[in-house]
Amino acid sequence: MNERDSEQVAQMLIARGHTITAEAEGADVVLLNTCSVRDLAEQKALGKMGMLRALSRNRPVIYGFLGCMAQSRGAALLREVPHLDLIVGTQKFHRVADYVDQAIERKWAARRDDIRFSVVDVEEEQDSQSTIRDHLLGDKQVTAFVSIMQGCNMHCTFCIVPYTRGHERSRPPAEIVKEVRALVARGVKEVTLLGQIVNLYGRHEFPSFDGKSPFVQLLDALQQTDGLERIRFTSPHPIGFRNDLIESFARLPKLVEHIHLPLQSGSNRVLKAMHRTYTAEKYISLVDRIRAVTPDVAITTDIIVGFPGESEQDYAKTRELVDRVGFDNAFVFKYSKRKGTPASQMEGQLPDSVKEERNQDLLELVNRWAKRRNEIFLGKTIEILCEGASKTNSDRLVGRTRGNKIVVFEGAREHTGNLLNVRIHRCTGYTLYGEPVSR
């Protein structure tokens, strides 16, 4: 979501005649879009902004923090980082280009930092969910993110998102369909629909119809888009993952076989304390129902270890559930206290050593499953969408399967942007390696 928001800001700046520099040293404007999900992310952003101050030694430079940390800390950031010119929250990305231009005018004239002139805008904005809609596509780019809603009303006790992103607001379906059609006209073949609880899209704004939720109705509409090959979405909440959505995977050929389904914990006691509103049994039953309809589906997840009060028995239940489901992959996080959230005030905060031990132990299990799930593809031919040169080895190409597995292979650059079949001959837990075969 942050990548998508940054893309919107960059697109608006470029439309005003700015250009993007490859190196920070060449920049007159430095904007850091920040994440608040864990404390480490905030510390990194603060450290980086501190280091970047050196750029302004010989010339005026505009500095800005955007996004979640800007939203949650607001003007207080000026005390920590006095060279900041802009602090722009999560509902105001569309105003950044205006603020940059104002700051440039003022700073070039005054040639000095003065926090009295810094812009702090973290107010709510009506319809901000509809302002993330412009795209900055690279050469032969075939995948794009599409933001369909903002905010979240679920109030999981560990999560800062409801405080940084506000309450749920969804875009009208017709606007989204128009945006996707425009992307396809520019060469995009795969879209990923974004929302904090994406499957609950539109629940406050639009009615269900014919037994289908607003989200499933949107998927139906996108299925009709000629030229679009693949539809993904992230991240759904297990609550609200109902039969209409499960059946869509069998019904809609463009909807790919990958679901990122956040679990967070396998212990009912911890799930309750997290306010996740489902049980481990319900989660497993959901996975079973999904697999009954779509046997080849890849399921990935998010898990937090070391939540306040998590006992050895609670952790053992998470481990057991991970082994029962056999995830294709998982993001495992050590619980990180977020100021203002209910969990940060709970008793039973665990020492980092315990969190680290559980983190390592669970990662080892997750990695074992990831390898096992990838080995299924050895010797098989699968369809991939080629995204271009591999970042680690420009002589190779990289693409993704419908199940979101990364495939690295040797082949001609002309494959970029195409669907093609690749025979897999080697794998790790993260990557499949293969060679193209004729389609």
Ligand code: SF4
């Ligand atoms: S559903 Fe996701 S975004 Fe919403 S509060 Fe829970 S963890 Fe945060």
